[in-house]
Amino acid sequence: VTAATIARVTLRRLARDRTSLFFMIILPVVVIVVVGASVGGFSRFKVAVVNEDSGRLGAGIVSALRHSTAIDLHVFSTADAARTSVRRAETTLAVIIPRTTSADLQSGHPGKVVVLGDRTSSSFEGAFTAVSAAVSNQSARLQAAGFAAQQVGGTVDDHLGEADRAAASTAALQVTTSTIDTVRQVLPEGFSYSAPTMLVLFVFINALAAGAGIIETRQLRIYERMSAAPVRRRTIIAGETLAYLSISLLQSVLIVTIGATLFGVSWGDPIAAAALIMVWALVGTGAGVLSGTLFRTPEQASSIGPALGIGLGMLGGCMWPLEIVSPLMRTVGHITPQSWAVDAWTILLSRKGNLVDLAPQLGVLALFAAALISLATYRLGRRLT
Amino acid sequence: VRTPVAVVIAGKDLRQRFRDRSALVLGFAAPLAIAALMSLAFRGTEQFHFTAGVVNNDHGQMASAFGQVITSKEVKSVMATRSYDTEASARAALKHRSVSAVFVVPSGFSQSAAGAHPESIRVLTSIDLQLAGQVADSIAQSFVTQVNADRLSVATAVTAGASSGRIAELAASASTLRPPLDIVSRPSGSHSLKVISYYAPGMGIFFLLFAIGFTARGYFVERRNGTLERMSAAARPGQIILGKSLAVLVYGSASLGTMALVTSLLFGADWGGPLLATAVGIPMVLSVVALTALVIVLARSERQAEGMASIVTFGLALMGGNFVFLSTAPPLLRKLALFTPNGWALRAYLDLATGPHRWSTIALPVVAMLSFALAVSAITAILLRRSEVSLS
Numbered sequence: 001v002t003a004a005t006i007a008r009v010t011l012r013r014l015a016r017d018r019t020s021l022f023f024m025i026i027l028p029v030v031v032i033v034v035v036g037a038s039v040g041g042f043s044r045f046k047v048a049v050v051n052e053d054s055g056r057l058g059a060g061i062v063s064a065l066r067h068s069t070a071i072d073l074h075v076f077s078t079a080d081a082a083r084t085s086v087r088r089a090e091t092t093l094a095v096i097i098p099r100t101t102s103a104d105l106q107s108g109h110p111g112k113v114v115v116l117g118d119r120t121s122s123s124f125e126g127a128f129t130a131v132s133a134a135v136s137n138q139s140a141r142l143q144a145a146g147f148a149a150q151q152v153g154g155t156v157d158d159h160l161g162e163a164d165r166a167a168a169s170t171a172a173l174q175v176t177t178s179t180i181d182t183v184r185q186v187l188p189e190g191f192s193y194s195a196p197t198m199l200v201l202f203v204f205i206n207a208l209a210a211g212a213g214i215i216e217t218r219q220l221r222i223y224e225r226m227s228a229a230p231v232r233r234r235t236i237i238a239g240e241t242l243a244y245l246s247i248s249l250l251q252s253v254l255i256v257t258i259g260a261t262l263f264g265v266s267w268g269d270p271i272a273a274a275a276l277i278m279v280w281a282l283v284g285t286g287a288g289v290l291s292g293t294l295f296r297t298p299e300q301a302s303s304i305g306p307a308l309g310i311g312l313g314m315l316g317g318c319m320w321p322l323e324i325v326s327p328l329m330r331t332v333g334h335i336t337p338q339s340w341a342v343d344a345w346t347i348l349l350s351r352k353g354n355l356v357d358l359a360p361q362l363g364v365l366a367l368f369a370a371a372l373i374s375l376a377t378y379r380l381g382r383r384l385t
Numbered sequence: 386v387r388t389p390v391a392v393v394i395a396g397k398d399l400r401q402r403f404r405d406r407s408a409l410v411l412g413f414a415a416p417l418a419i420a421a422l423m424s425l426a427f428r429g430t431e432q433f434h435f436t437a438g439v440v441n442n443d444h445g446q447m448a449s450a451f452g453q454v455i456t457s458k459e460v461k462s463v464m465a466t467r468s469y470d471t472e473a474s475a476r477a478a479l480k481h482r483s484v485s486a487v488f489v490v491p492s493g494f495s496q497s498a499a500g501a502h503p504e505s506i507r508v509l510t511s512i513d514l515q516l517a518g519q520v521a522d523s524i525a526q527s528f529v530t531q532v533n534a535d536r537l538s539v540a541t542a543v544t545a546g547a548s549s550g551r552i553a554e555l556a557a558s559a560s561t562l563r564p565p566l567d568i569v570s571r572p573s574g575s576h577s578l579k580v581i582s583y584y585a586p587g588m589g590i591f592f593l594l595f596a597i598g599f600t601a602r603g604y605f606v607e608r609r610n611g612t613l614e615r616m617s618a619a620a621r622p623g624q625i626i627l628g629k630s631l632a633v634l635v636y637g638s639a640s641l642g643t644m645a646l647v648t649s650l651l652f653g654a655d656w657g658g659p660l661l662a663t664a665v666g667i668p669m670v671l672s673v674v675a676l677t678a679l680v681i682v683l684a685r686s687e688r689q690a691e692g693m694a695s696i697v698t699f700g701l702a703l704m705g706g707n708f709v710f711l712s713t714a715p716p717l718l719r720k721l722a723l724f725t726p727n728g729w730a731l732r733a734y735l736d737l738a739t740g741p742h743r744w745s746t747i748a749l750p751v752v753a754m755l756s757f758a759l760a761v762s763a764i765t766a767i768l769l770r771r772s773e774v775s776l777s
Contacts, residue, residue, distance in 0.1 A: 019692030027699055034703050038714040044519070061566075070519035087575035087739045089712040090719075094573065101566075111566045116573040123433040125463035126520040132568055133523040133530065139566040140534035146565055147538035148545040151555070159545055166540035172533045173498060174505040175525040179512050180476055186513050299602065300407045302691070303595060307415040314422055319708070323513070325426040 006226070006239025010213060011246060023209065024251050028202040029258055035319070036194035036263065044072040045127035048082040048094035051075075055102020057111060060138045065095065070130035079116075086117055092127040093117030095135075105142060105156060141167065184350035186323050187342070192266070193321070195259035196345035200338050201309065201318040202255070203248050203280060207288030208305030210247060214240060214292025214380070215301055223384050233384050237377050244288040248281035268348035272355045276344050279365045283337050286372025293379035317342040337368040390620040394628025395635065401603070402636050408599055412640035416592040417647055420585045424652040427580040435485035435517040436465045438475040445495025447532070451506065454528045455488065463520060479509055485517035486510050488525060498532065535559040575739045576655070582738035583710055583731070585654040589644035590727045591698075591707040593637050596673055598694035600633050601680040605687040630674045637670035657737025657747075665733045665747050668754035672726035675761035682768045701725045729753040 014020050049065055051058040066073050074091055076082040082094035096114040105111045113135055117124050144166065145159035187193045217223060226236055256277070259265035267273045295301040313319055315329075316338025322330045333339045344361035347353035355362075402408045439455065441448055455466055467484060469475035475487040487509040497504040506525050510518025538559040543549050607613045616625055645662050648654035656662035676697055684690035702708060705727035711719050712735075722728030733750035740746055 017688070017692075019688070019695050022692065022696055023699075027703075030700075030703055031708070034714070034718065035709055037718060038709040038711070045516075068523075070523055083573055083575070086573045087578075088735055089578045089710075089739075105565060110563070113566055113568050115568055115570045117570070118573055118575065118577045123516070126433050126516060126523075128570065129460075129463060129520050129527065130523040133526040135566055135568055136527050136530040136534070136564065139564045140530055140537055142565045143534045143562055144537040144541040147559055147562060148541045148547070151542040152546045154545075159541060162544045163537065163541045166544045167537055170537060170540045171501055171503060172536070173503045173529045175508055175522060175529050176505045177508040177510060177518065177522045179518070180479055180509050181512050184512050297407070299599065302695075303407045303598070304410050304415070307411060307419075307592070311415070311419055311422060314419065314426070320426075326428055329426045329428075 003235050003238035003242055006236060007242035007246060010240060010243035014213060023206055025254060028198050028255055032191060032194045032198050032263065035198065036191035045070055045123060045130055046072045046074060046091040047127055047131060048074050048076050048085050048091040050079050050082045051097045052099040053097045053101040057102040057105060058097045061097055061113065061135055064134040064137050068130055068134040083116055092123050095131055186321055187346050187350055191263035192349060195255065195263060195265040196349060197318040197342055199252055199255040200280065200341045201313040203251050203284045204287055205306050205309030206251060207244060207248055207284035208291045208309050209302045210288050211291025211295060211305060212298035212301040214289065215295060215298045218383060233381060236384060237380050241285055241289055244285040245281055248284035252277045252281055268352060269354045272348055272353060272358050275355060275362060276358060279362050279369060280341050282369035283365055283372060286369050286376050289376035289380055290372055293376060293383055312336045312338055337365055340364045390624045391628035391631055394625055395631035398629055398632035399635055411592050411595045412636060413643055416588040416644050419588045420581065420648050423584045424581040434463060436467055437521050438469050438478050438484040438487040439466050440469050440472050440475045440487065440489045442492040443490045443494040447495035447498045448490045451490060451528050455524060460524055476509060479511055485514045486521035538562060578739050581648060581652045581654045583735060585644060585648035586656065586734040587707040587731060589641050590669060590730055591702045593640055593673055594698040594701060596633055596637055597677045597680055597697055598691060600677045601684060601690035601694050602687055604681050605690050626678065633674045633677055634670055637673055641666045641670065655738040656734060657742050661737055661742055661747055664751060665730055668751050668758060669726055669730040671758040672754055675758040679761050679765045682765050701727050704728065706731050726754045726757045
């Protein structure tokens with residue numbers, strides 16, 4: 001009996017387990033969709049708007065808000081609905097254009113735009129600044145028409161056309177915004193964030209949960225029967241390690257394929273990506289075999305394993321980008337192998353890195369893999385005696 | 386007085402549960418650890434504030450007016466500024482993230498602002514700091530817009546017939562104008578949502594769902610080793626199911642209750658107060674009880690029960706929003722969440738954490754969860770009768 005035969009038996013047993021297949025294939029895909037759809041929107045403020053004004057001014061303000069590059073506008077029909085969306089943090093603030101806005105201006109009073117929000121909440125001030133800038137644009141033409149009316153007589157409406165003509169012929173002061181870099185230091189949003197991070201998360205979680213297989217084999221005394229075959233201890237360990245490596249690699253390939261074909265994720269330099277997948281699969285292998293020797297019952301491995309994997313994933317930047325957490329937590333996160341793997345994917349996907357650029361991360365991950373596999377084989381060896 | 390059989394069975398199940406390390410880890414340790422992790426991760430990040438570099442190559446009147454705007458009281462709450470002598474040093478600071486955006490006021494800016502070809506204020510941003518870049522751009526835009534409004538006022542007056550000889554007088558008059566649109570900021574009447582107030586119930590409920598798995602599995606283990614057969618000698622099937630349901634109810638309530646208590650006291654999570662939090666928690670636990678019974682009736686073996694429970698647990702957690710903050714997700718995902726009891730529970734806890742602590746806030750979610758539990762129980766009863774599953 002060779003290590004390959006033992007690996008084949010372990011894999012065949014796993015393939016018959018429909019739950020494992022759910023965790024290996026369906027769950028990662030669903031998570032990629034949900035996380036990919038939710039992790040985004042960090043680059044624009046979500047703003048609710050309710051236009052109660054039937055005049056031209058209301059429509060003009062809505063249009064100005066819609067054209068602002070800093071605003072992702074959501075139109076609501078009632079102030080209550082907009083207020084609820086702010087309360088539930090679906091939008092940062094709500095802009096209410098009252099019914100009397102146009103009429104107030106007609107009668108020479110200042111119009112009013114109400115902004116509802118919590119000033120202490122994150123990003124309120126930023127969103128408020130963006131709304132103010134958009135509203136001020138509308139304000140400018142009204143101010144000009146009003147000023148002309150004051151100087152030469154007539155109403156605001158009489159001079160709006162002249163204001164527009166003057167605006168077209170007067171060179172305006174501009175703000176030009178440019179980006180100094182073209183290469184991202186963090187993962188892009190959407191599926192390009194969720195696919196690589198979920199690969200990191202699930203390969204590890206599945207490996208931990210799959211540790212249940214080793215415990216079951218131990219409980220069924222299959223290792224003892226193998227030893228009677230006689231098969232050397234080293235062969236059994238190699239066989240199990242090979243099986244776990246194959247599982248991890250298979251799942252990685254699946255996620256990469258699904259990510260590329262269904263979600264259009266570009267996985268970067270193929271050689272560097274392959275190296276990263278291989279090293280991460282080795283980390284998963286070590287964690288999986290170790291889980292098989294650490295937990296006492298298969299239930300412990302398949303229930304505590306995922307909880308542990310989720311915790312490490314959160315620390316390591318799989319559930320949200322480490323850029324948005326505090327610097328202390330960013331440092332703490334780097335005690336997990338997950339954070340190094342996510343860093344490596346960032347270099348690959350955002351900075352178009354190659355094998356050389358990835359060397360430090362691959363080195364650290366290789367050390368994690370070596371430590372985990374050594375510990376796992378040592379413990380498995382002891383369990384077999 | 387004899388203790389009811391169902392209570393005896395529940396007591397036995399609970400003793401077993403609390404002796405099992407996995408149940409203790411999943412019901413208590415893991416959700417608390419993960420909630421603590423989330424609380425730590427987002428501590429101090431709930432405010433958006435950044436520093437912008439300023440390169441003033443002009444030093445004229447208009448440049449100093451711009452300087453006043455970007456250091457004004459209103460802007461300070463979102464942005465601080467740091468001056469740089471050269472654009473190169475400011476760019477380097479932006480590259481190294483010492484600042485999150487840079488304003489460059491070009492030489493000759495003030496002089497050109499009065500003429501026909503005004504110079505632009507430049508804003509430099511980084512691809513990874515888009516939000517700060519957008520805010521910096523908006524701040525500069527709001528200054529420029531006011532200047533342009535004044536320039537446009539003069540031009541419009543001249544177009545409308547004012548004498549072009551009065552331009553200086555008109556400009557002076559326009560600079561005192563008040564914008565015709567007031568932006569009034571009012572509180573929305575809600576509390577700001579703390580990350581922990583969403584994820585504490587989120588994680589508590591996620592780990593509560595694991596009870597489906599180990600209870601269903603436990604049932605098949607008991608059937609295999611004959612415990613169930615011995616029990617049915619002394620109890621009716623209904624009493625056994627009731628006892629087991631009671632055990633899940635007590636375990637689930639203890640797990641969720643501990644989570645609520647610890648996260649409220651240690652991390653300041655707002656569950657809406659003990660009464661309302663319990664009123665939301667109980668129907669959620671009842672839904673878990675109903676789902677457990679359904680899995681037991683549907684499954685044929687220990688492995689099947691385990692598999693089905695895992696799928697139900699992760700499926701519900703993903704759909705209901707236990708993993709990701711659904712408020713940032715597309716509306717479709719938010720609607721899908723309302724097909725799950727945990728989605729309704731999280732909606733109720735979110736509303737309690739951000740709005741008034743009123744019974745009316747949780748009425749609809751509680752009714753929805755109870756309806757879910759009833760519907761699942763009815764399906765279970767029908768399946769049970771149809772397949773004539775015998776407990777013995």
